[in-house]
Amino acid sequence: MAPDPVASGGVRGVAAGPGTEDVFAGGSENGRLMAAFDWATTPVGPVESWPASLRYAVRTVLASRFPMILTWGPEYTQFYNDAYATLIGAKHPGAIGDDLRITLAEGWAALQEPVERAMATREASWIPQLLLLLERAGYREETYFTVSHAPAFGDDGEVAGMHAVCTEVTRQVVAERRQRLLHEVATAAGRREDERDLAVRVCGALGADPLDVPFAAVYLGDGEGRLHRVATAGVGAAALPAAVGAAAELGAVDVAGLHVPGGPFGDEVERAVALPLSGGAGRETVGALLVGVSPNRALDEEYRTFHQLLAAQVAGAVTDARAYAAERARAEALAELDRAKTTFFSDVSHELRTPLTLLLAPIADALADSGGELPEPVRERLTLALRNGQRLKRLVDDLLEFVSIEAGRTAAVRVATDLAACTGELAGVLRAAAERAGLTLDVDCPPLPRPAAVDPRMWEKVVLNLVANAVKYTFVGGITVSLRAEGDEVVLRVADTGVGIPAAELPALFERFHRVTGSPARSREGTGLGLAMVRELVALHGGTVEVESEPGAGSTFTVRLPFGEPDTDTPPPASAAAVRAAALTPWDDDLRRPAPSPDPLGTVLVVDDNADMRAYLARLLSPSWTVRTAADGEAALRDVARVRPDVVLSDVMMPGLDGFGLLRALRADPATRAVPVVMLTARAGQEAAVEGFDAGVDDYLPKPFESAELLGRLRAVLERSRGRREPAPPAAPSPSAPAVPAPAPPRPRAADAVPAAPAAPTPAHLPGATTTTWRFPSSAAAIPPLRRRLRALLTDAGLDEDRVHDLVLAACEAATNAVEHAQDPREPYVDVRVAVDGGAVEIAVRDHGQWKERTSSMDRGRGSMLMSAFADVTAVPGPEGTTVTIRSPRPAG
Template sequence: MAPDPAAGTEARGVGAPAPADVFTGGSENGRLMAAVDWASTPVGPVETWPASLRYAIRTVLASRFPMILTWGPEYTQFYNDAYATLIGAKHPGALGDDLRITLAEGWAALQEPVERAMATREASWIPQLLLLLERAGYREETYFTVSHAPAFGDSGEVAGMHAVCTEVTRQVVAERRQALLHDVSTAAGRREDERDLAVRVCAALAEDPLDVPFAAVYLTGQGGPGLERVAATGVDAGRLPASAADVGELGGVAADGLGVAGGPFGDPVTDAVVLPLTGGTGREPVGALLVGVSPARRLDAEYRTFHELLAGQLAGAVVDARAYASERARAEALAELDRAKTTFFANVSHELRTPLTLLLGPISDALAESGTDLPPGVHDQLTMALRNGQRLQRLVNDLLEFVSIEAGRTAPVRVATDLAADTAELAGVLRAAAERAGLTLTVDCPPLGRPAAVDPRMWEKIVLNLVANAVKYTFVGSISVTLTAEDDEVVLRVSDTGVGVPAAELPALFDRFHRVVDSPARSREGTGLGLALVRELTELHGGTVAVESRPGVGSTFTVRLPFGEPDTDLPPPPSTAPVRAAALTPWDDAPARRSSGADGAGPLGTVLVVDDNADMRAYLTRLLAPWWTVLTAADGEQALRDVRTSRPDIVLTDVMMPGLDGFALLKALRSDPVTASVPVVMLTARAGQEAAVEGFDAGVDDYLPKPFESAELLARLRAVLERTRGRRETASLSGAPAVPRPLSPPRPRAGEPADLPLVPGRAPAQEAPDAGTVSETLRFPSTSASIPPLRRRLRSLLAEAGLDDDRAYDLVLATCEAATNAIEHAQSPTEPVITVRVVVRDDAVEISVHDTGQWRERTSSMDRGRGSMLMSAFADITVVPGPAGTTVTIRSPRPEG
């Protein structure tokens, strides 16, 4: 008997979707489920399904949120397109299958919330539920936020389970990795020891074995070539290579043989990656990071990016550690150098004290015992020698003071002192120097009401240094010295209307050897120790020193000392300030003057002496006055004005001076057509070949380092004057301007000293040069005064030959060094000349320097000390000694093009 259609409709429920309409709606899963043979499943054919199931399926398929429905005791599952993507390769086979079978690997986590929701009819909410899925061919670590709710049948009974879920795996993993990167950064910190850094980073990595099952850090420069393992975590370090030649060699480590388990499910780790630790683009790696790959996560782009960030953090930390260690090593080296320098100064200072004593003692005795009987000139010279010896003694004492302070051997011996009276007396020592400088010195030191406990010797240095410093840097206005009592402190203020100090220089003003760059001053002399010593001595008393200054307005130095308690009842030692006053003002000036006993120009001419040291000006005046009319200037600016008004025959200038120094003066003279031809001779404390080269390149006519012999200075001045007059006479005959081209020195004038006699005879015969070859032979007297004209002629000749400036400079330097050696070392020459032959060919330049004497015995024919090294640096050098003299040949290839 056929079934009654009406009865079937009643059973299915009025208005329920028809079987053909259950899977409609256009979803991919709807089409797949329509093709399933549901009759072979526990839920039976679609025609027998209750209305509640049909409605539930239509609701699931219509949703774009991941949803799954299980029905009946066999957990037959229905799900939508969004859920299908979550189970990967298990779709579409899971349609109509038992959920417990489809998600067998994750059922242990799902069973309890599913059954609880169905039993209690209460929905669950589980955020970030860890599930083990095998949807991609491996046991995958996944996280889901899921809600399970009961699914009801037509009569209200619980017929199944309805779940809504979303995967949050990427979010969970990303947050975990971000936290690990932060922990690694914190562990690295700013560490100097890179090994300790690696150990701490590995300890941080050990906190996240899900992303880093194991790790090992390899670093370069650990006592050998290549990479060395310095730290590891999560693995038996003995199974890893202790070293590797490079990053590529570490890539051969077999992770599956290390016996490491990883991931949340304890699966074997079979893969690892090696990441170079580089400090930036183009830099050599500082190490490598070997990390294991979680077996529960695919090594995708995000995982690789995480590894790269991890390696980048570690590389940056290692680079910073090495930079920090390098800086510390550099600081230690500088500190050691500073200690060595201080020790050297201490040793030298001690050694200087004995000869200083033997110099100053006899001079003082001679002045004291026979001063009135000495000729005025001798008395003045001895007084000047004593004064400058005392300046040197002050420098020695200051250096020793610093050495003692650094070594902790200096402590003030405080005695009860009438500080007001002592300060007024000390400041008054420099009153004469201030007045000669046109300054007003005001001293306001009223009685303090009670004695102050200070070390008188140290207080003397504090006051004298501050007042002398004010006089040195003040050109117009006044200086005031005040002493007051404020609460329980003694306050000394030294104010001036001087040049002031820029704000950027103030923090370093009390540092040792610090000088304010380009600051106008009465003298460039000084060691940079005065203000540093003021600070050190003030701090030894428990006080402070500060400065307020504005450029162009002036400065105020403020010293604050506690009144304190005396350390001894002994009276204070007598002050030595009167003896030291001259030592503090080497610039103390006298007006420019002509030498006495000369009407008009002297027998040789007029010389302008430019030096910021008054004693040096006085010494040079006495030295030159018998032969020259001497004018003096205290700085370059005054000298420039004097040259333009008085037109001296020669300018004799120091190099280091306040304001316009020697080089700036020379440049100003050479740039003005009116003064360009005035010869200039430089005197300087900067000795050495490099300093001389700098002077000659600037256009100086001669260059003499201090200390010098008076006879040599007189001879050089005569030689410069003679050359200048020779050029002028030649220019007047030809009608052309004077050009300094002394191939052979000019003849001396009648009645004048002959410093550079003409070289008699002809130059040695020379081979005819090839076509395109420049060749010339030069002969000069065997004296040091021949070097400047040789230098100028060589430069002109090599320039004419088209040689580039750098090669010409090197060859001129080497040739002049060879000529200097020939002049200094040739003994008993048969002819007091040197012969220089220059041959410039297309392929090479060859210069020979020949002398006619016998060289001193040397340990080797090529042992020429620094000169030989200097020449060899520029060209090939050969030396041929012989009975007729020695020939040094300098040969340099000429680059093509």
């Protein structure tokens, strides 16, 4: 029987509204389904009996493209459109004509109150992001809808049903929630060096979102291929493996057996994902992340992407933590090394002061007590020693003071000072050095309105270092020193017209030991502490130092100090600024030339940027040589171009063109290629000597050296260059140079006695051959340069590669024996003479000592065998040395 039209919301006897055939018109899929549906089986009865209000409402719902649903009558009979059908998934089309409370039984607890309230109050509701439990895809799904419920009125104006408009926002809600979690994980990780603490904090952040991550565990690698559990969230740590070999092993965890609730409805988690924590491209895995999967969300592509982002976030944090910890450990190691270095410098500086005092005081006393009794050459030598001893003392004092400042043990003792007068006096100390350099020094220090509180000794170092630096790097023009009061500050400016400083070097200019690479200067003398000390001393006064510079135009250093208040009325003792001036400008050449030798061995060009060293070498060599001097490599090349010297004696470290650059320039020019070069250097050690011989130097002498040794080496180099076989007679000593004693012959030892025999390495079988001679120091460092020179010589002579290799091997073996066996050599050298006549080669290797066999444990026992395999070998021992001759005849044919 058909329902009563009044009970159905209609009006008795009225059949208004759309016709039966028009109610479901419009072409929608749901319209066709509803048109075919037997509505007589539902509480609303057949379509023919529907009131106009229901017909209009149904037609409106079907025509909309927005998800809409209509319930009618107390049984909540459903009508909905195509858009709504997609929201309820598998419940469609069974939900058509069914009771809403049955269709959405799992979510009715959330819907009942807003639906009934809208119908009872006739007021529409608006609920954004309403959580609903749906079972539309075969599982209990977490969904979110933004929905509005409104009353549906019948023909009589009374509420006959409910009209809802809704849209699903599940993806947006879940995406925002996951984004917030990723942010929380990043924030919790922060910048930490303790990776275990980081893992705990990450798990704490993950535990705050059980909807997407019901449980989690972080495993970290131990560097030996094992991953250890370090933190968990949402699950007891004991329920998970303590260690695994790889992230994939975590996939075997019985997740269901953990009984962990998850999602908004408390369902048990049944799945988990094991994610490796990669340290980046090409790096090893740093750990693994095990995360539970929500039982109310499908593990779709979006969920997997979230897991990947989460793993990348944690991996990045762990990698950063390890890098930060490594950097901190490195910084601590460097700091410890710096502290050890500071302590070392401090201790060494203290230890150097005692012998310096015992050197300087007697020299000063001797000069003061002698009056005019000392011969002038002796007085000059003592004055030179005193001046350079004072320079060494200044370097030691600067180093010690800088170390004290860095260690925080130095404080400025300020006294009221007439800073204008003090600054003018200090700058004037360097006036003579500036004028000898061809520069003008303008000191502009008018009286200040009041005394300034400074430590006078520190201010002295500031002014002298800045002005000396200006003189050192200025070649044309002048230097201006000005002092002004600007407000509550005293401003010192030292400006020059020098070489300037590149912009890239300015940030590091005041760092200790920093030098501007390639900048021309009058000297390379100095420790690299001057400007660093200026900055530290100015900072101790509460001031600042700045620099403005333009390459080629000059530099301006600006020091700003507060006038300040004095700490005491007692000034510290003044230092001898004039003495410091000589120490600050070691390149300043204000020395008299020694008288030339009446019968010189030859001409020697002395190249050194230190004026005192040039003067000393000139005085030492002038009794035997004609001496010319140059302050750097460029000046030396100009001198050589005018008149070629017989020998060049050069320092290695010089401004502009250094010693090796000078050597390369001389060897590159055919006119000067044969000029012998002897190097003097402060770089001692075997590696430095090897570097010198590799560069093609004829001899190499580290500083400090004995004057007799230098004179002997220069004579030997000259003899070899002229092809002499007998040594030149020693020159008579002059009053200005000490006599060079002849070396005493070695005392004979019975155990080492050998028959006398000729020992000179003179080829006897190739009288018409081209001969080349070399001398090397009697040390293992001589073998590599011998190998290179001999290979080049034999290759240039046209010998085939195999023969060159064999002869070089034999000669180096002979030279190695000469170094290792010769005892107490009269001269610490090994002489090598090579004669080449067409394809015939003869190599003679001679030492200057008496042979002493090594023990069998030291001997390789293959020297003679190696040499004899390649050529005819003879060894002639003698009391003054042994000569090994290697003869290789011209190949037959």
